[in-house]
Amino acid sequence: MRRRGEEREDSAELIAMETEPEKDYGSITTNAPVQRPERNVFSDGSTRVDFVLVWEEPLSSEKDDSKGVNPAHKRWRTVFLNKLRGSGLLQEQKEVLEAKTKICFVLLSAPWSVLCYYAEEISLRVPLQVVTAPITNWSSRVFSRLSLPNPLSQDVPRPPPDFYSCQFRTSKLQRFLGSNNKETFFKTTQRHQVLYEILARTTYGSVKRGEVGIDRLLSEQVFTAAYPLHEGGFQLPKPPVPLQCLHLREILYSYWATWSNWQHYQPLDHIREYFGEKIALYFAWLGFYTGWLLPASLVGTVIFLFGFWIMATDVPAKELCDSGDGFTMCPLCNICTHWNYSSICVTFKAGIMFDNGGTVFFSVFMSLWAVTFLEYWKRTCSTLSHRWDCSEFQDIEERPRPEFTAMAPMTMRNPVTGAEEPYFPHKKRLNRTLTGCMVIVLMVFMVLMFLMAIILYRSILTVVIYKSGSFLTGSAGRVASISGSVLNLLVILMLSRVYTSLAHILTRWEMHRTQSKYEDMFILKVFVFQFVNFYSSPVYIAFFKGRFVGYPGNYNTLFGVRNEDCGAGGCLIELAQELLVIMVGKQLINNAQEFIVPKLKCWWQKRKQSHRLKEVKEEGGEEERREVKQEEEEEVPPWETDYQLLVCEGLFSEYLEMVIQFGFITIFVAACPLAPLFALINNWVEIRLDAQKFVTEYRRPVGERAQDIGIWFPILQVITHVAVLSNAFLIAFTSSFLPRLYYGYTRDLTLSGFINFTLATSPRNYSQQHTPCRYWGLRDADGDYLPEYFHLLAIRLAFVIVFEHVVFSIGRLIDLMVPDVPEEVEMKMKREHYMAKQALAENQSLGKTIIPGEEEVLPSGPVSRPFGPPQSDSPPPNLKVIPEGTSTPGSS
Numbered sequence: 047m048r049r050r051g052e053e054r055e056d057s058a059e060l061i062a063m064e065t066e067p068e069k070d071y072g073s074i075t076t077n078a079p080v081q082r083p084e085r086n087v088f089s090d091g092s093t094r095v096d097f098v099l100v101w102e103e104p105l106s107s108e109k110d111d112s113k114g115v116n117p118a119h120k121r122w123r124t125v126f127l128n129k130l131r132g133s134g135l136l137q138e139q140k141e142v143l144e145a146k147t148k149i150c151f152v153l154l155s156a157p158w159s160v161l162c163y164y165a166e167e168i169s170l171r172v173p174l175q176v177v178t179a180p181i182t183n184w185s186s187r188v189f190s191r192l193s194l195p196n197p198l199s200q201d202v203p204r205p206p207p208d209f210y211s212c213q214f215r216t217s218k219l220q221r222f223l224g225s226n227n228k229e230t231f232f233k234t235t236q237r238h239q240v241l242y243e244i245l246a247r248t249t250y251g252s253v254k255r256g257e258v259g260i261d262r263l264l265s266e267q268v269f270t271a272a273y274p275l276h277e278g279g280f281q282l283p284k285p286p287v288p289l290q291c292l293h294l295r296e297i298l299y300s301y302w303a304t305w306s307n308w309q310h311y312q313p314l315d316h317i318r319e320y321f322g323e324k325i326a327l328y329f330a331w332l333g334f335y336t337g338w339l340l341p342a343s344l345v346g347t348v349i350f351l352f353g354f355w356i357m358a359t360d361v362p363a364k365e366l367c368d369s370g371d372g373f374t375m376c377p378l379c380n381i382c383t384h385w386n387y388s389s390i391c392v393t394f395k396a397g398i399m400f401d402n403g404g405t406v407f408f409s410v411f412m413s414l415w416a417v418t419f420l421e422y423w424k425r426t427c428s429t430l431s432h433r434w435d436c437s438e439f440q441d442i443e444e445r446p447r448p449e450f451t452a453m454a455p456m457t458m459r460n461p462v463t464g465a466e467e468p469y470f471p472h473k474k475r476l477n478r479t480l481t482g483c484m485v486i487v488l489m490v491f492m493v494l495m496f497l498m499a500i501i502l503y504r505s506i507l508t509v510v511i512y513k514s515g516s517f518l519t520g521s522a523g524r525v526a527s528i529s530g531s532v533l534n535l536l537v538i539l540m541l542s543r544v545y546t547s548l549a550h551i552l553t554r555w556e557m558h559r560t561q562s563k564y565e566d567m568f569i570l571k572v573f574v575f576q577f578v579n580f581y582s583s584p585v586y587i588a589f590f591k592g593r594f595v596g597y598p599g600n601y602n603t604l605f606g607v608r609n610e611d612c613g614a615g616g617c618l619i620e621l622a623q624e625l626l627v628i629m630v631g632k633q634l635i636n637n638a639q640e641f642i643v644p645k646l647k648c649w650w651q652k653r654k655q656s657h658r659l660k661e662v663k664e665e666g667g668e669e670e671r672r673e674v675k676q677e678e679e680e681e682v683p684p685w686e687t688d689y690q691l692l693v694c695e696g697l698f699s700e701y702l703e704m705v706i707q708f709g710f711i712t713i714f715v716a717a718c719p720l721a722p723l724f725a726l727i728n729n730w731v732e733i734r735l736d737a738q739k740f741v742t743e744y745r746r747p748v749g750e751r752a753q754d755i756g757i758w759f760p761i762l763q764v765i766t767h768v769a770v771l772s773n774a775f776l777i778a779f780t781s782s783f784l785p786r787l788y789y790g791y792t793r794d795l796t797l798s799g800f801i802n803f804t805l806a807t808s809p810r811n812y813s814q815q816h817t818p819c820r821y822w823g824l825r826d827a828d829g830d831y832l833p834e835y836f837h838l839l840a841i842r843l844a845f846v847i848v849f850e851h852v853v854f855s856i857g858r859l860i861d862l863m864v865p866d867v868p869e870e871v872e873m874k875m876k877r878e879h880y881m882a883k884q885a886l887a888e889n890q891s892l893g894k895t896i897i898p899g900e901e902e903v904l905p906s907g908p909v910s911r912p913f914g915p916p917q918s919d920s921p922p923p924n925l926k927v928i929p930e931g932t933s934t935p936g937s938s
Contacts, residue, residue: 082283082291085684086275088138088153094229097241098685099127099152099260100271105143119268126250126263127152133244134160142686151685156240158228164240165214165232171435172231173209173223183311185337200310202301203289206319211435235322235749238274242748245272271693273745275684277320280742294320295741303737308730314430321740322749323434328697329733330430331423331755332704336729338419342412342711342722349408349719353399360398362786362800367391369801376598376808376819379509380608384819387801397619400717401781409716409773410853416712416766417857420759421864427754428867432875436753447561454557470557479567482552486571489545490578496537497582498604504530505607527620531627534583538628539635545575561750565698566757572702573761580628580706584714587621588772588780597829598821599812612822617780621717629710629721633728636703640735644692644743651690694747700736701758704729708762712769716776770857774849778842788838 086095101123103115131137140151156164165172189196209223224231232240242260251257260272280299282292292300298320302313312333318326357363366373366387373387431437454468507526553568592612596602602609612620707728711721740747777783782804789800805820807813809829824835 097154171211175210177208303741324750324752339726343726346719349404356402357398376821401618413853598808694744713772774846
């Protein structure tokens with residue numbers, strides 16, 4: 047295994063730089079006209095604070111070390127801080143005294159030499175040349191071609207420039223743009239990544255016991271927090287300052303997180319600059335998805351309104367409402383009484399709004415919409431990942447996780463990079479993964495058990511309401527159905543929390559090498575469970591409820607209770623009700639939690655720290671502590687302000703919420719055309735709520751790089767394929783579309799008599815003991831299926847086959863017609879590769895040109911040097927340094 051100080055070959059491909067005197071870009075950051083005082087600094091006023099570590103101790107421990115302080119924690123903390131100091135980090139400790147607690151802040155800063163070494167170690171990308179091509183999207187181009195003002199755009203100050211970039215190499219520092227300014231050369235997020243890398247790999251005890259890294263120390267409560275600092279406050283300063291002087295956090299709050307920006311584009315480049323590529327890609331995907339929901343919600347709303355016209359003109363509905371006592375229906379439960387079919391006139395008409403010919407068109411539309419949405423997201427994602435220098439991150443640059451590095455039992459050479467890396471045997475991981483799969487299966491069975499319990503609950507509650515003789519007797523089925531949906535939602539939310547915690551434990555135990563693989567396996571576990579958890583009840587209502595009821599005199603039972611039948615309006619309206627309760631109810635609960643809970647937590651954090659003790663020296667020399675409120679202080683330091691904020695919980699729950707929503711609006715859209723509209727309204731709110739959380743309520747997370755949205759994309763593809771099959775079966779077996787079509791072509795195009803066609807008469811043996819009645823089904827007087835049943839069954843199966851073949855074929859055609867990478871991005875990548883070859887061939891550099899001496903010739907391969915400060919400022923004897931601007935033989 048290679049040690050850190052060893053020399054290694056430098057084979058980085060650099061892009062050719064053409065420097066012109068009139069195009070000296072200087073530092074990467076734009077010089078503001080007025081410099082605002084920097085607060086994220088040490089006491090010397092110049093050393094930048096890159097990271098903060100925090101722990102709390104009871105005040106009594108100052109006098110008696112045995113009280114309130116764990117000796118092991120104190121020892122680990124001391125060892126950890128000493129090793130951080132040994133790795134080259136600068137430290138400064140601050141203390142805040144509260145009524146009963148002392149809060150200790152350790153400010154960390156990485157000097158230039160440490161930044162350079164670890165930037166090369168973790169393959170940070172640094173700029174070579176500014177890219178001046180304008181960044182536009184399709185909607186802005188449309189407005190431009192129509193010569194119309196774009197209401198979606200806004201001028202956001204300090205737009206981050208785009209660069210050609212490559213991996214950092216210390217030996218080629220002078221070739222990078224902005225290398226003349228050490229303070230601004232590395233972006234703030236890159237400095238955070240370097241600090242986190244050091245914190246994550248520093249040991250404080252036995253490596254075999256996994257005593258390594260800041261994450262373990264946080265879980266052991268040795269430290270209570272570890273975070274980088276926000277760039278000042280989020281409110282605009284008073285008095286106002288020029289826009290170019292605003293901090294990024296202030297820009298993000300004013301131009302992104304406020305509710306007044308709901309109709310504007312998101313400043314994705316600013317988000318990436320402040321939070322890193324991973325969070326920026328989430329908001330890019332969420333905004334892209336929300337934009338695509340707009341046409342889906344418009345079409346769905348038109349289909350729903352079309353249902354009102356169908357309801358007013360529907361012949362079967364008119365027949366049912368005018369039937370009076372013409373259809374006496376069989377009891378819906380064992381103790382229920384007979385009822386008239388005309389009594390459900392309103393419910394039947396409401397069902398027509400969700401069950402009409404328009405839903406067939408909408409199902410095809412949404413299936414093609416989902417395929418096209420994913421194809422165009424691939425194009426957008428490839429554009430963003432290339433613009434943000436993450437195109438090849440996951441395949442080439444990603445390193446093993448710090449936890450994996452500490453816990454792996456052996457090392458093995460990486461076949462791609464050739465470096466020695468920690469290794470965990472595949473066989474052991476396979477065994478652990480299979481064990482995790484068994485746990486998932488057990489949890490799925492638990493979900494199905496709860497589903498059966500809710501089914502029994504609905505059946506029993508219906509009987510109880512009928513027996514009570516209350517005013518709810520006439521609506522017993524509807525009350526049982528709605529209360530069952532609400533109960534199901536509560537069970538879903540409860541099981542979600544339990545299983546998410548269990549999945550964390552299982553995924554850590556499986557020992558995955560990279561962070562991406564770890565996250566993908568965790569997401570896969572949780573999604574499989576959540577898929578069953580959220581969709582089991584709608585699937586039961588859509589495809590199983592009312593299918594195994596039997597007929598009068600021969601009803602089927604479950605645990606002695608008669609199987610559920612569809613309600614008076616049919617199963618499709620029950621499915622729509624279930625979708626609205628689960629989807630909209632979940633959205634309302636989640637949004638309320640995201641809006642209220644963080645604010646309550648922040649208020650409580652600030653309230654706990656609202657009183658501090660300030661040490662004051664008296665004239666006699668004795669020390670006195672008096673209580674001082676924060677508002678009496680001149681200014682609270684930024685590390686204290688950020689400590690009062692909440693820990694960033696990551697993006698998993700945000701993605702999961704949106705993917706589950708995507709499933710609802712595609713898998714079951716035939717039952718509820720309004721689902722995309724509710725999703726659109728929710729997402730407009732969601733974007734601002736998430737933005738406010740990240741900008742105002744969360745501590746600043748460490749910026750992470752990402753190539754795409756990870757395993758969420760293949761999950762979306764699976765949902766899209768499932769949605770095609772689901773909608774085909776919904777239209778064929780749950781909707782009345784095909785029975786109406788069959789009756790219209792075989793009996794009467796006006797559908798006159800359709801109600802009587804769908805009702806069977808109770809068998810003779812039942813009618814001899816009970817009042818003759820009607821029930822839903824295509825059966826004869828003996829309870830056997832009529833020929834029409836089998837004709838209709840064949841039509842339904844044929845419809846499923848034709849529907850899915852047509853939709854999948856069109857989807858495949860869209861896939862072939864829409865390239866994954868836009869043509870302009872491909873040309874830009876080819877141009878970069880060409881420029882890189884030119885740079886290596888001509889041996890160009892930025893700032894200084896190093897050429898062979900008159901008698902000496904440079905070797906053909908790249909020149910490497912070990913990391914460390916140069917021993918002398920003079921060049922090697924065989925090299926001659928030519929100042930910038932001096933012509934050289936053969937140069938152009």
